[in-house]
Amino acid sequence: MIDSHYGVVIHRNFKPLYADDIYAQFFGHHTGEEMLALDSLLHLIAPHQRQNAIQTYNAIMSGEEKPSIKTYRNIDTEGNEFIVLTVDHIIDWQGVPAIQTTVVDLSNHVDTLKKLHASEKRYRELVDGSIQGILVHRNFEPLFCNQAYAQALGFSSEEALITNGSILPLYDPSFHEQAHRNNQALLSGQKSAIKTEAKCYRVDGSVVWLGLLSRPVTWNGECVVQVTTMDITKQHRLREQLEHRANYDGLTELINRRAMSELLEHQLRTHQALSLPLCCVLIDIDDFKSINDQHGHHIGDEVLKQFAATCRNNIRQSDHIGRWGGEEFVLLLPDTSIEQAEIIAQRLRKDVSRQTITTNNTQLRFTISMGVATLSHDDHSVIHLLSRADKALYQAKHNGKNQAVLANSTARDC
Numbered sequence: 160m161i162d163s164h165y166g167v168v169i170h171r172n173f174k175p176l177y178a179d180d181i182y183a184q185f186f187g188h189h190t191g192e193e194m195l196a197l198d199s200l201l202h203l204i205a206p207h208q209r210q211n212a213i214q215t216y217n218a219i220m221s222g223e224e225k226p227s228i229k230t231y232r233n234i235d236t237e238g239n240e241f242i243v244l245t246v247d248h249i250i251d252w253q254g255v256p257a258i259q260t261t262v263v264d265l266s267n268h269v270d271t272l273k274k275l276h277a278s279e280k281r282y283r284e285l286v287d288g289s290i291q292g293i294l295v296h297r298n299f300e301p302l303f304c305n306q307a308y309a310q311a312l313g314f315s316s317e318e319a320l321i322t323n324g325s326i327l328p329l330y331d332p333s334f335h336e337q338a339h340r341n342n343q344a345l346l347s348g349q350k351s352a353i354k355t356e357a358k359c360y361r362v363d364g365s366v367v368w369l370g371l372l373s374r375p376v377t378w379n380g381e382c383v384v385q386v387t388t389m390d391i392t393k394q395h396r397l398r399e400q401l402e403h404r405a406n407y408d409g410l411t412e413l414i415n416r417r418a419m420s421e422l423l424e425h426q427l428r429t430h431q432a433l434s435l436p437l438c439c440v441l442i443d444i445d446d447f448k449s450i451n452d453q454h455g456h457h458i459g460d461e462v463l464k465q466f467a468a469t470c471r472n473n474i475r476q477s478d479h480i481g482r483w484g485g486e487e488f489v490l491l492l493p494d495t496s497i498e499q500a501e502i503i504a505q506r507l508r509k510d511v512s513r514q515t516i517t518t519n520n521t522q523l524r525f526t527i528s529m530g531v532a533t534l535s536h537d538d539h540s541v542i543h544l545l546s547r548a549d550k551a552l553y554q555a556k557h558n559g560k561n562q563a564v565l566a567n568s569t570a571r572d573c
């Protein structure tokens with residue numbers, strides 16, 4: 160709808176016969192009466208359109224042309240130009256034909272359109288120049304994207320991406336369910352914005368991590384979703400590295416004491432709640448100091464790495480091995496009875512004792528001692544479980560090393 164007033168004027172050969180006040184006010188006059196003093200309405204029309212106005216008048220009066228809608232540039236009393244829309248009708252005025260013109264002031268409308276175009280242009284420039292990717296989609300069917308979004312996913316142009324029926328195949332399948340849920344929440348008005356991160360694949364198959372901010376927007380009168388994206392691949396890798404460093408031992412690549420402590424606490428709670436057996440094996444490499452002293456620290460490191468690899472090969476997927484510190488390790492065996500734990504410990508002990516590590520001049524062998532403890536209902540903390548395993552390990556060392564001792568039991572050597 161055009162938000163404008165309309166005025167009415169009746170004229171014959173542009174000599175005004177009647178004008179209402181609204182028409183008069185378009186031109187800076189106060190009343191229609193004042194307009195009647197004008198010789199010709201033609202002076203109100205921009206000079207380059209006057210000829211056209213005369214031709215139209217003659218054609219309508221002679222019946223050659225049917226009255227139709229025209230736009231004119233008019234001039235007010237102060238010389239300001241403004242745009243009007245006119246509709247002419249032939250009427251009978253005091254027995255003689257005359258033209259009745261209804262005039263609508265379009266200035267506001269044209270101004271609004273101009274401002275809209277200017278703001279659309281500015282928006283387009285902002286979107287094109289944005290380093291953030293912008294995508295508009297209808298249930299994942301791309302409707303619009305900017306260059307930054309297309310480039311982040313390895314497309315040569317925005318058009319190349321838009322022609323895809325769905326953007327979902329560009330996102331890792333693990334994200335799809337969440338994407339559908341978020342889309343629904345935004346379109347239903349349940350949420351006004353959703354921030355998330357997603358693993359995506361570029362056209363060449365390489366991985367890119369995107370930070371996404373999704374909002375519902377109106378697009379050609381329809382409610383759709385606009386996503387603003389930022390390439391966070393570097394930050395994501397850094398975070399993964401930091402998380403890895405915080406939880407893993409750099410030398411052996413086994414989980415570290417911090418991560419193992421958390422795991423122990425968690426496993427203790429779940430196994431006690433479900434009355435399931437849980438065993439903990441504390442392992443110490445025998446005479447490690449003399450390995451270092453005789454062969455050098457780097458060979459000592461090699462022994463630690465090889466031991467870690469042997470452990471990984473010996474345990475089930477559900478078991479956990481971690482470096483507790485120095486040459487001490489914790490093996491955590493969920494859902495395992497003490498009898499089964501002893502079998503596993505002895506198997507590992509034998510495997511280790513059979514291995515050789517080749518140094519520059521000689522072949523090196525090493526052994527391990529172990530303390531095996533099982534979770535009791537009275538264990539309120541892992542400290543109790545670990546302390547029993549530690550006592551058993553001490554016993555194993557005391558009894559001559561290269562053996563596994565069950566907590567509160569006698570040493571058993573194979």
Ligand SMILES: Nc1nc2c(ncn2[C@@H]2O[C@H](COP(=O)(O)OP(=O)(O)OP(=O)(O)O)[C@@H](O)[C@H]2O)c(=O)[nH]1
Nearest residue numbers: 443444445446447448449451456459460485486556
């Ligand atoms: N190469 C190397 N040595 C380490 C590392 N961490 C701790 N050690 C050394 O491991 C040795 C442990 O020695 P001790 O605690 O005396 O134990 P041990 O010689 O194994 O004697 P037992 O436990 O009685 O068999 C120390 O000399 C530590 O410096 C490491 O990451 N790399």
